[in-house]
Amino acid sequence: MLFLCYLRLSGTKPVTSDGSVIALQAWDMALAMTAVVLGVRRFLRTDDLIANVLTASVLINLALYTFSTVPVTTYSGREIAWILPAGAVLAGRTLAGPVLSRRLVPLLGAVGLCYLVALGYGVTRPQRPAEGQNLAGWLQAHHLSYGLSGYGFGPTTTLASRGEVRLIQLTWLPHRVKPGPEEWNPSWYQASAHDATFVVAPVRPNSADPFTRAQVTRIFGQPAHVYRFTSQFIIMTYDKNLLKQVR
DSSP, X not given: OHHHHHHHHTTOOTTTSOXXXXXXXXXXXXXXXXXXXXXXXXXXXXOOHHHHHHHHHHHHHHHHHHTSSOOSSGGGGGGGTTXXXXXXXXXXXXHHHHHHHTTOHHHHHHHHHHHHHHHHHHHHSOOOOOTXXXXXXXXXXXXXXXXXXXXXXXXXXXXXXXXXXXXXXXXXXXXXXXXXXXXXXXXXXXXXXXXOOEEEEESSOOSSSOOOHHHHHHHHOSOSEEXXXXXXXXXXXOSSOGGGGBO
């Protein structure tokens, strides 16, 4: 799970990304892990205060993240984004000596060249729309501005639309829904202030959006209309304010 979170933080999707890119990210992680191990071994035997602080901060961040309720999906890895720059600096401070003494500079130079090639390749590829951009555009075109979904679709679509569409995340239980699962504001769910008239459900449930079309119907009843957009989204519209059923 931590490795998948790291890949997400690095901008890599394990399923769709090229294997060579994932290999480079694995190399990154190996260097960082080696640096942390060396930092722990030298913790009480070195005067390098910065290395000690970085080692402690990386380990504390990882421990708190692993044993907390924060990890919901790989997207939750952003909560420990600090470990990327910290690990890089720590690798520089702990591995520079061994690399020079063992004459490994040419090897690191070759790896650096691979990074440049990967960067050049990425720059020349057609840019993909932002996460949620296509869905936001479809909802705007159909005049759907306030609706409900899961934690995966909700925040990204709202951000991609620059607030023109508000897709509010819910915690989906077998027979009811409630606010959440994280990073939510109680004011979003006030039926007196907002009128939520649609639900965006995944075609295939996943860890970020773990609910089905049948579950939506069981909780909110039969929709007035059902639309399917691309291979990801099912949009179900209602002639009532769905926030009245959020508890």
